[in-house]
Amino acid sequence: xxxxxxxxxxxxxxxxxxxxxxxxxxxxxxxxxxxxxxxxxxxxxxxxxxxxxxxxxxxxxxxxxxxxxxxxxxxxxxxxxxxxxxxxxxxxxxxxxxxxxxxxxxxxxxxxxxxxxxxxxxxxxxxxxxxxxxxxxxxxxxxxxxxxxxxxxxxxxxxxxxxxxxxxxxxxxxxxxxxxxxxxxxxxxxxxxxxxxxxxxxxxxxxxxxxxxxxxxxxxxxxxxxxxxxxxxxxxxxxxxxxxxxxxxxxxxxxxxxxxxxxxxxxxxxxxxxxxxxxxxxxxxxxxxxxxxxxxxxxxxxxxxxxxxxxxxxxxxxxxxxxxxxxxxxxxxxxxxxxxxxxxxxxxxxxxxxxxxxxxxxxxxxxxxxxxxxxxxxxxxxxxxxxxxxxxxxxxxxxxxxxxxxxxxxxxxxxxxxxxxxxxxxxxxxxxxxxxxxxxxxxxxxxxxxxxxxxxx
Ligand SMILES: Cc1ncc(COP(=O)(O)O)c(C=O)c1O
Numbered sequence: 001x002x003x004x005x006x007x008x009x010x011x012x013x014x015x016x017x018x019x020x021x022x023x024x025x026x027x028x029x030x031x032x033x034x035x036x037x038x039x040x041x042x043x044x045x046x047x048x049x050x051x052x053x054x055x056x057x058x059x060x061x062x063x064x065x066x067x068x069x070x071x072x073x074x075x076x077x078x079x080x081x082x083x084x085x086x087x088x089x090x091x092x093x094x095x096x097x098x099x100x101x102x103x104x105x106x107x108x109x110x111x112x113x114x115x116x117x118x119x120x121x122x123x124x125x126x127x128x129x130x131x132x133x134x135x136x137x138x139x140x141x142x143x144x145x146x147x148x149x150x151x152x153x154x155x156x157x158x159x160x161x162x163x164x165x166x167x168x169x170x171x172x173x174x175x176x177x178x179x180x181x182x183x184x185x186x187x188x189x190x191x192x193x194x195x196x197x198x199x200x201x202x203x204x205x206x207x208x209x210x211x212x213x214x215x216x217x218x219x220x221x222x223x224x225x226x227x228x229x230x231x232x233x234x235x236x237x238x239x240x241x242x243x244x245x246x247x248x249x250x251x252x253x254x255x256x257x258x259x260x261x262x263x264x265x266x267x268x269x270x271x272x273x274x275x276x277x278x279x280x281x282x283x284x285x286x287x288x289x290x291x292x293x294x295x296x297x298x299x300x301x302x303x304x305x306x307x308x309x310x311x312x313x314x315x316x317x318x319x320x321x322x323x324x325x326x327x328x329x330x331x332x333x334x335x336x337x338x339x340x341x342x343x344x345x346x347x348x349x350x351x352x353x354x355x356x357x358x359x360x361x362x363x364x365x366x367x368x369x370x371x372x373x374x375x376x377x378x379x380x381x382x383x384x385x386x387x388x389x390x391x392x393x394x395x396x397x398x399x400x401x402x403x404x405x406x407x408x409x410x411x412x413x414x415x416x417x418x419x420x421x422x423x424x425x426x427x428x429x430x431x432x433x434x435x436x437x438x439x440x441x442x443x444x445x446x447x448x449x450x451x452x453x454x455x456x457x
Contacts, residue, residue, distance in 0.1 A: 037414070037448075038413045038414065039085075039413075039414055039415050040069075040081075040085050040087065040412065040413050040414060040415045041413050042067060042068040042069065042409075042412070042413060043068045043069060043070075043081070043082070043083060047082075047083060048070075048082050048083065049068055049069060049070040049081060049082045049083060050068065052070055052082065053066075053068065053070065067409070067412060069081040069082070069083075069085075069087075069412070070082040071087075074089070074097070074100075074101025074102055075100070075101055075102055076100040076101060076431065076433065077089055077090075077092075077100055077101075077430060077431050077433070077434045077435070077438050078101070079101065079417065085415070086415065087412070087415050087416065087417050088415060088416045088417065088438060088441060088442050088445070089101070089417045089430065089431070090416065090417060090418045090428050090429070090430040090434075090442055091417050091418060091419045091427075091429060091430075092429055092430055092431045093313055094280075094308070094419065094429065095248065095280045095285060095308050095309060095395065095429040096308045096309055096311070096312065096313055097309075097312055097313050097431055098283060098284065098285065098309040098312060098351075098355060098431060098432045098433075099312050099351065099354055099355075099431065099432070099433060100431040100433050100434075101313075101431075103312065105350060106312055106347060106350065106351070109346055109347055109350055110314070110343070110347065113342060113343045113346045113347070114343065116342070117342050117343075118341060118342065118343045119338065119341045119342070119343070120341075120342070121337065122335065122336065122337070122339070122340055126341075126342040126345075127342065128342040128345035128346040128349060129154055129340035129341075129342070129345050131345070131349055132152070132154065132318075132345040132346075132348050132349045132352070133151060133152035133154065133318075135349055135352050135353065136149075136152050136306075136318060136320055136352060137149045137150065137151065137152065137320065139289060139352055139356040140289065140290065140304070140320060142289075142356070143288060143289030143290060143293045143356065144288070144293045144294070145288075145289060145290035145292055145293040145300065145304075146290070146292070146300045146301055146304050146320065146322070147297050147300055148300070148322040148323065148324075149304065149320050149321075149322060150321065150322050150323045150326055151320075151321060151323075151326045152318050152319065152320050152321070153168075153318065153319040153321070153334065153339075154316065154317070154318050154336075154339050154340035154344075154345060155316075155317045155318070155319070155336050155339035155340075156315045156316060156317055156336065156338050156339050156344075157194075157307055157315055157316075157317045158193075158194055158199075158277075158279035158280075158305065158306075158307035158308060158317050159193075159194025159195050159196040159199045159317075160194075160196065160307075160317050160336070160339070161279065161305040161306065161307050161317035161318055161319045162193045162194050162196075162198070162199040162202070162242065162275075162277060162279070162305050162319075163194070163196050163198045163199050164305075164319040164334055165240070165242065165275050165277075165303040165305050165319050165321075166185060166198040166199065166202065166240070166242070166275075167198070167333075167334055168303060168319070168321060168325050168328075168329055168334070169185060169239045169240030169273050169275065169303065169325075170183055170185075170239055170240075171328050171329060171333060172239060172240075172273060172324070172325055172328045173239025173240070175328045176239075176271055181236075181237055182236065182237055182238070182239050182271070183218050183237070183239050184218050184219070184220055184235070184237045184238045184239060185201075185202060185218060185219050185220070185238070185239065185240050185241075185242060186219075186220045186221075186222055186233055186234055186238055186240070186241040186242070186272075187202035187203070187204060187219065187220075187221060187222075187241075187242050187243070188204075188221065188222050188223065188224040188243055188247075189204060189221060189222070189223055189224055189250075190204075190205070190224060190247055190250030190251065190253065190422065191203055191204065191224070191242070191243070191244060191247060191250060191277075192205070192244070192247070192248065192249035192250060193242060193244075193277055195208070197212070197215070197216055198216055200212065200215065201215040201216040201219040202219055202242050204219075204221040220233065220238075222234075224243075224247065224250075224253065224255065224259075225253075225255055225256050225259045226259075227258060227259055227262045230262055230263055230266045231266060234263070234266045234267060234270060234272055235270055236270050236271070238267075238270060238272040239272060239273065240272055240273040240274070240275050240302075240303070241263060241267055241272055241273070241274055241275065242275040242277055243255065243260070243263065243274075243275070243276060243277065244276070244277045244278070244279075244280070244281060245260065245276055245278060245281055245290075245291040245292050245295075246280075246281040246286065246291055246391065246392065246395055247422075248280030248281060248395060248421060248427070248429075249280070249421055249422070250421065250422050251390075251397060251399070251421045251422020251423060251425040251427075252390045252391040252395060252396060252397030252421055252422070252425055252427055253390065253422070254390065254391065254392060257295060257299070260292070260295060260299045261295070261296065261298065261299045263299075264298055264299040264300070264301075265298065267302075268298075273301075273302040273303055273324075273325065274300075274301045274302050274303070275301055275302065275303035275304075275305070276290075276291075276292055276301040276303070276304050276305070277305050278290055278291055278292070278304060278305065278306055279305055279306055279307045279308050279317070280308060280395065280429075281395055282304075282306050282309070283306060283308070283309035283310060283351075283352075283355050284309075284355040284356070284360060284361050284364060284393075284432055285309065285364070285393055285394055285395050285429070285432065286364070286392040286393035286394075286395060287361050287362075287364040287365040287368065287392065287393035287394075288361060288393075289355065289356050289361065290304070291392070292304075302321065302322050302324060302325055303319060303320070303321050303322075303325060304319075304320040304321075305317070305318070305319050305320070306318050306320070309351070309355065310348050310351060310352070311344060311347060311348055311351065312347070312351050314343075314344055314347050314348075315344065316339075316344040316345070316347070316348050317339075318348075355432070360432060360433075363432070363433075364393045364394050364432050365393060367394060367432075367434060367436065367439060368392070368393050368394055368396070370436050370439045370440070371394070371396055371428060371439055371443075372389065372396070374439065374440070374443035375389045375396070375398060375443075376389065377443075378398075378443070378446065378447060378450070379398075381447070381450075382450055384401060385400055385401055385402065385450065386398050386399070386400060386401075387399045387400065387401050390425075391428075394428070394429060394430055394432055394434070395427075395428075395429050396427070396428040396429075397421060397422075397425045397426065397427050397428070398425065398426040398428075399424065399425050400424045400425070400426060401424065402424060403424055404420050404424055404425070404426045405420070406453045407426065407446075407449050407450060407453050408420065408426070410448075410449035410450075410452045410453050411445055411446060411449040414445045414448060414449055414452075415445060416442050416445040416446065416449070418446070430442075
């Protein structure tokens with residue numbers, strides 16, 4: 001409905017007839033018209049992309065529904081498809097390519113380390129697993145986050161990092177209460193913690209859980225940001241509470257500081273661990289090294305998980321713990337074949353060094369402002385459609401009143417990649433090095449995409 005109503009207001013600037021106008025109005029109208037042009041129509045069935053997809057798709061388990069373009073190259077904030085068309089990427093591989101695509105030093109390190117040592121297993125030491133662990137602990141403390149961070153388990157993905165956190169919490173619960181009564185794990189509505197059975201059991205979304213029920217026993221679900229329910233939710237039986245300081249997949253929903261402080265206090269009172277999942281919102285995405293770096297010390301976690309931007313596209317995850325947790329984990333309790341390999345760890349060591357830099361983080365805050373100003377203009381122009389602007393730094397969401405799928409297609413066909421989250425949320429998680437000009441370019445395409453979708457409705 002909103003698409004249609006608003007259409008009538010913008011239709012006047014959306015037709016070639018506006019060429020007849022004069023002055024600034026005409027320029028604005030021409031710009032609006034230009035931004036509604038399809039510069040990147042989805043590849044057709046008989047294009048090179050269409051042919052490749054037809055050949056490959058039957059062999060791929062259909063866990064994803066993908067649009068037609070096939071991406072073959074990336075640099076900075078841009079991707080190129082098989083038809084050699086350039087797209088501005090505001091998804092950065094779902095909050096992964098924070099240094100942009102194919103950062104020069106990143107690519108150089110891959111090539112170099114690939115010729116030195118890629119894997120020798122966790123049976124032996126190598127120079128990079130420990131160096132990365134040390135840097136993560138030191139950077140975390142220096143950022144004002146998790147003041148008692150002490151050691152790290154390195155794995156290959158976000159789900160695995162959370163899985164380790166969940167297993168460590170169960171072990172701590174068993175050590176604290178050998179009767180086996182302290183094993184409950186609490187998570188929250190609209191959370192996303194991963195797809196493995198443990199992390200999925202903490203992801204209370206029927207769409208993800210129902211086909212694979214029964215879930216792991218002992219998981220409880222609370223209401224995010226509801227302070228009043230914390231006491232009944234988190235009890236002596238709780239071994240850990242897992243929570244995203246900003247829910248990403250759930251629709252870019254920030255937790256309030258009061259909520260996290262109250263949650264942390266309750267955890268301490270009943271001897272439960274507090275586990276922050278910063279897989280999407282961490283690593284400088286909010287403008288501080290961790291999203292929780294801005295919280296008071298008493299709200300710091302016992303377990304902190306990261307992945308995504310930690311590898312800038314190379315698979316890696318990490319579970320950071322304090323000594324209270326680490327002291328309960330013994331040789332043989334957990335393991336991984338690939339996790340902590342020297343190639344992934346040397347890359348992540350370089351990436352952490354870049355993302356822990358205060359100047360880069362200040363840049364994130366400044367760029368966030370450019371987005372927010374643009375979003376406010378869009379909201380003023382499309383008030384029925386854009387209901388709310390949420391998020392922090394460069395994890396931002398526009399809450400729409402309707403399904404954003406048509407806008408996403410319209411943007412893609414104009415050379416801009418954006419994604420959804422939660423219910424009708426348009427999510428923006430670009431490279432943290434995105435330039436102001438690129439942001440302006442993306443906002444212009446977005447405006448044209450909203451207009452275009454309304455024209456069709
Ligand atoms: C907050 C959060 N936790 C965990 C995961 C799972 O990470 P992965 O897909 O690397 O297993 C994701 C992925 O989107 C996430 O956003």
